[in-house]
Amino acid sequence: MFKQIVEKAQTEGVKAIYLYNWTEPLVHQKIGEFIEVINAAGMGSGISTNLNLAKNMEKALLAEPGYFRISLSGFYQETYKKGHVGGDIEVVKQNMIALHEIKQRLGLRTRTDVYYHRYLDNIEEEALMREFSERLGFNFTTGYTVMMPLEKTLAIIDRDPSVTDTDYETLKRLALPPYDDIVNVAQQHHQQDCLLKDDWLVIDCNGNTILCCTIFNQNEYQVGKYLDMPVAELMQRKNTQKNCVDMCSRCAKKGMHVYSMFPNQGVLERHAVSRIIDFENLASMGLPVDSEMLGRAGEVSAENFDEAQYLQLNEDVRRAVSTGELKNGYQHYVLYGRLEGRLGAGVFSVI
Known part of the structure; x- marks a missing residue:
């Protein structure tokens, strides 16, 4: 086979x-x-x-x-x-x-x-x-x-009771947990194509084609035997089979097709932390980097974020936004700035 x-x-x-x-x-x-x-x-x-x-x-x-x-x-x-x-x-x-x-x-x-x-x-x-x-x-x-598989990530976003204490312990360890601030950034790109669905075929050990590689429950999201139909038909089924359409719509609405690609988008490495971060020191300054809440305690929300001030005080971010490498200063803050202790985010910033 x-x-x-x-x-x-x-x-x-x-x-x-x-x-x-x-x-x-x-x-x-x-x-x-x-x-x-x-x-x-x-x-x-x-x-x-x-x-x-x-x-x-x-x-x-x-x-x-x-x-x-x-x-x-x-x-x-x-x-x-x-x-x-x-x-x-x-x-x-x-x-x-x-x-x-x-x-x-x-x-x-x-x-x-x-x-x-x-x-x-x-x-x-x-x-x-x-x-x-x-x-x-x-x-x-x-x-x-990033948090995987997709079913687990969506359960966290939806505050599903199936999320376990062990899951919450894992979330505390992530620099990019699927909390409200990260989802808010990812949702800005909800219309972006899903490379994992459109550019890849996932085939299980029995020759079944699966919706995408982030899905753990492969039995539920099969679209057909790879040997039984052409690729074009298999790809079409991903976009027409009801359970796949429902899952893709739910995923894209929350921007999770973008979130799953964060570690591989290049911009992360170019703007990643270039020094060892003293997280305990950040916490002592009022910038905790983990929280048992679904949201980052002590950090600036999207509504309170001061875009103009953040760009004024962070020249490298301003350049990245001007060239289109980043969409805005808030995107940088959520992905990197809050962990780097960047100034200018808003009322909770250390200034």
Whole structure:
């Protein structure tokens, strides 16, 4: 079935197939064979792993995927276990060393990326993991973590009782939680195209096509067997099948199709915090960065935000707005400025 999927994808102009979505690809003993099939068809291939397992790592590397990504969230176990529950960062680091040695021994050139998930409480460990990764010859990238899956994010926005205490603890760790201020920014772009729906096909292990990669309940949002119909029809079903239309409308209305892409939009890195933030110090100044409330306590709301003053006191933001890189000063404040202690936001600013 997998070979048939790849053959069909090749005829339909698919450029790349990535072997991960809500799963761990190294679990599969034939992961190397899957990669070889994709490569033989002339398409790009890649996998993303948390690397707590290594039993099929060499098989995957020998097949030479286009890239091999390691996803992690800390340098020390006390921090790492919060974002990767049940995982062991020391095992991951040992597997990273083993991966490096395999590449050296076999002369493999597969690009290896380490992707560091940023939380409020792991930024101080980022430099340590960067140094460790780069000493092994791996590329190091990072991005602010957002809440997933989509069903969970929408439940938080809607104040649904299904949101658990554990979810709220996770929200406290996020620099970009789906609280009212973030939603307010994302909603400004509700008419923006959804790249995850329009540019990607998600196929489960049974060959079913799914609405998008942010959906966890894949059984409920299937649009058809990939091998049974052309891509054009599958894409059309995403836009016409009632349950998919309802979910997409709900998602776009809240701007969550934009929120899910925040870590990958470039602007985050260009305007990201360039120094280690002393969050406790910000809190002592009246700028707490977490709250059990659905909204950020002690921060300036959209209604009270002083756009003119903020742009006047933050020249780099003013330039970014003038060039269209940012929509307005409020967008910068919500995504970065409140965490950086920027002046001029309004009545709660430190001035």
